Amino acid sequence: MTTGGSPRTTGVFYDDSYDRTLSAPGSKCATKGAEIVYDESIDKDPTALNGGGGIDPTTLPLDPSKGCTPVYPHSFLRVNTIFEVARQAGLNTAWSDKHLAYDLLNGPSGKGVADLYSPEIASVGSTVADIEAYDDVKVQAILHEIDGKDHSGTKNAPVPAIFGMNFQAVSVAQKTAGAGYVDAAGTPSAQLQEALTHTDQSLGKFVSELNKRGLSKDTTIIVTAKHGQSPVDPNKHQIVDSKIIPNLVNSVQPGLLAQATQDDVSLIWLTDSSKTNAVVAKLSANAAQANIGQIISGDELKQFFNDPQTDSRTPDIVVLPNQGVIYAKPTATKIAEHGGFSDDDTHVALLVSNPDLKASAVYTPVSTTQIAPSILQILNLNPQALQAVRAEKTQLLPGLSSNKGDE
Known part of the structure; x- marks a missing residue:
């Protein structure tokens, strides 16, 4: 969603993957071939909301071709991101996500996201209520940014040209035993409905604040998902x-x-x-x-x-x-997961909203890779500035216009 590309060009398959040319943490590059893990395990302290204040370089894979130096997540990404393109155009950028490992979003330059706020989700409880409270922390960060502050609300900053966050409550409710969906039709359980409602209300807070600041007409809102969860039908679990x-x-x-x-x-x-x-x-x-x-x-x-x-x-x-x-593990209690190729995993909602757009449904098949070049088009930046878009010939989302009316 931020590169316009698939693993074919990004080189990123999962937060837990492998690279045949890199070396394991602490190996001094004595051997090549290493598991690549970019999750809470690379935090200095994964039990702290701020991850202990940074990424622990001793937990990172090593690159023998570059003096056996640690490979930070942003360096692992092979192509640039929308954040880097925006920064190069002199625009402000911000994002909030769930691990310090989302340094990945900075792109190879390491400087794509001017205000990257990644409170560690592993430091909080695992109930749906816990995760809703965790999401609220990030929601407040976005509200501060709409108000012309940084994520903390303590420093003045231009309202970002690209900003947003990852919500976790719905995902957790989809996977938690006793929650999830109650039938093959996707009827949500009470806990999942609560998570959906809470997330919807959070989006409402964004819209309300944009209205209050007179920014609604200048803002395109995109709501989608990184992935779905499988199975939706609990009988197939x-x-x-x-x-x-x-x-x-x-x-x-x-x-x-x-x-x-x-x-x-x-x-x-x-x-x-x-x-x-x-x-x-x-x-x-x-x-x-x-x-x-x-x-x-x-x-x-x-x-x-x-x-x-x-x-x-x-x-x-x-x-x-x-x-x-x-x-x-045979004792696992989770009732859904993701990563596969099924419709449950890959068919996700995609909503684009702007006061200049007429309400309509687009039935043309699209991919979430098309979001990145479309964002640049909306900002009157060149979608072809994205390396993955050029390599994979990623198209714009159909039916959208920029704020200046350019198709």
């Missing part, structure tokens, strides 16, 4: 032991598994990519045990991503489980 697939991979050859990132998908990196076909055969032969619906590798994989033989970050194999399956 099934936890499958996350050790099954790694054990099958290593049964082909001990130590063959470099990394398996698993939720309602399994991304598999091998220490020896020449064994890919053998692993696929083993997984296929045990598809029932692992509840596998589809295995993607080889030429089929290259339809989605770069060739793992030439791209250090592309997984060798992607396993898509049967609908509703989540790979986790």
